Amino acid sequence: MKKIVFATGNAGKMKEIREILADLPVEIYSMKEAGISVEIDENGKTFEENAKIKAQTVAGCTDGDTIVLADDSGLEVDALNGEPGVYSARYMGEDTSYRIKNQSLVDRLEGVPVEKRTARFVCVIAAAFPDGTVCTTKGTIEGKIGYEERGENGFGYDPIFYLPDMSRTTAELSPEEKNAVSHRGKALAAMKEQIASYLK
Numbered sequence: 001m002k003k004i005v006f007a008t009g010n011a012g013k014m015k016e017i018r019e020i021l022a023d024l025p026v027e028i029y030s031m032k033e034a035g036i037s038v039e040i041d042e043n044g045k046t047f048e049e050n051a052k053i054k055a056q057t058v059a060g061c062t063d064g065d066t067i068v069l070a071d072d073s074g075l076e077v078d079a080l081n082g083e084p085g086v087y088s089a090r091y092m093g094e095d096t097s098y099r100i101k102n103q104s105l106v107d108r109l110e111g112v113p114v115e116k117r118t119a120r121f122v123c124v125i126a127a128a129f130p131d132g133t134v135c136t137t138k139g140t141i142e143g144k145i146g147y148e149e150r151g152e153n154g155f156g157y158d159p160i161f162y163l164p165d166m167s168r169t170t171a172e173l174s175p176e177e178k179n180a181v182s183h184r185g186k187a188l189a190a191m192k193e194q195i196a197s198y199l200k
Contacts, residue, residue: 001025001026001027002025002026002027002065002066002067002199003026003027003028003029003034003062003065003066003067004021004024004026004027004028004029004066004067004068004069004195005029005030005031005034005036005058005062005066005067005068005069006028006029006030006031006068006069006070006071007031007040007054007055007057007058007068007069007070007071008030008031008070008071009030009031009032010155012154012155012156013071013184014028014030015175016175016178016179016182016184016185016188017069017184017188019175019179020179020184020185020188020189020192021188021192021195024192024195024196024199025199026067026195026199031058034062034066036058036061036062038057038058038060038061040053040054040057040058041053041057042054042072044072044086045086046086046124047072047073047074047086047122047123047124047138048072048124048126048136048138050072050086050124051070051071051072051124051125051126051136052070052126052134052136054070054071054072054126055068055069055070055126055127055128055134056068056126056128056134058070058128059128064130065130066130067127067128067129067130067195067198068127068128069125069126069127069191070125070126070128071123071124071125071126071184071187072086072123072124072126073088073121073122073123073124073183073184074086074087074088074089074121074122075088075105075119075120075121075122075156075157075161076119076120076121076122077105077109077117077118077119077145078116078118078119079109079112079116079117079118080105080108080109084101084105088156088157091104092104098155098156098157098159099149101157102149102157102159102160103149105145105157105160106145106146106147106148106160109145114144117144117145117146118142118143118144119142119143119144119145119161120140120141120142120143120183121140121141121143121157121161121170121182121183121184122138122139122140122183123138123139123140123182123183123184123186123187124136124137124138124187125137125138125184125187125188125190125191127191127194127195129198135194137187137188137190137191137194138187138190139182139183139184139185139186139187139188139189139190140183140186141163141170141181141182141183141186143161143162143163143164143170144161144162144164145160145161145162146159146160146161146162146169148160149169149171150162150168150169150171150172151168151169151170151171151172151173152171153170153171153172153173153174153175153178154169154170154171154173154178158170158171158178159171163181166181170182
């Protein structure tokens with residue numbers, strides 16, 4: 001059976017990935033589960049560049065029969081000129097809790113009217129296939145930055161990312177609801193098609 005290694009140590013991401021790719025005939029491992037430890041220099045200027053860097057770096061540590069997936073994702077807040085963007089994970093420092101990061105973004109938007117609180121989650125997934133080809137897929141979800149954290153599901157910026165159409169934050173959605181509409185869900189669904197055609 002083919003192996004997929006996903007270049008992340010994030011347990012929340014791994015859970016979503018396994019749920020979405022569950023019906024592919026592959027075994028899915030995190031880097032840690034695959035025994036891979038490598039420094040990845042995410043020096044790209046775009047989500048796509050960073051996703052490719054991660055996938056190709058980890059692919060260099062695998063045997064010749066492994067598909068490596070990597071994602072680069074983040075939150076773009078229009079009123080903050082697209083921040084935190086590609087620096088979403090490193091915003092205010094990688095070891096800073098998301099509770100503090102979320103509060104900082106809410107504070108920075110103090111006084112900004114609801115119609116100008118527009119934002120989106122962006123996710124680009126890169127796949128490095130054993131034959132050396134690399135492809136990417138992209139997914140986005142539009143929403144607004146809320147006024148406080150709401151919801152216990154999800155992770156990261158989910159508690160402040162409000163979806164007007166659903167009247168909830170992404171942290172208030174069930175895993176199934178979130179996977180159907182999220183940036184990562186959309187990008188993974190598109191990537192799933194690429195992987196399925198590769199496995200044929």
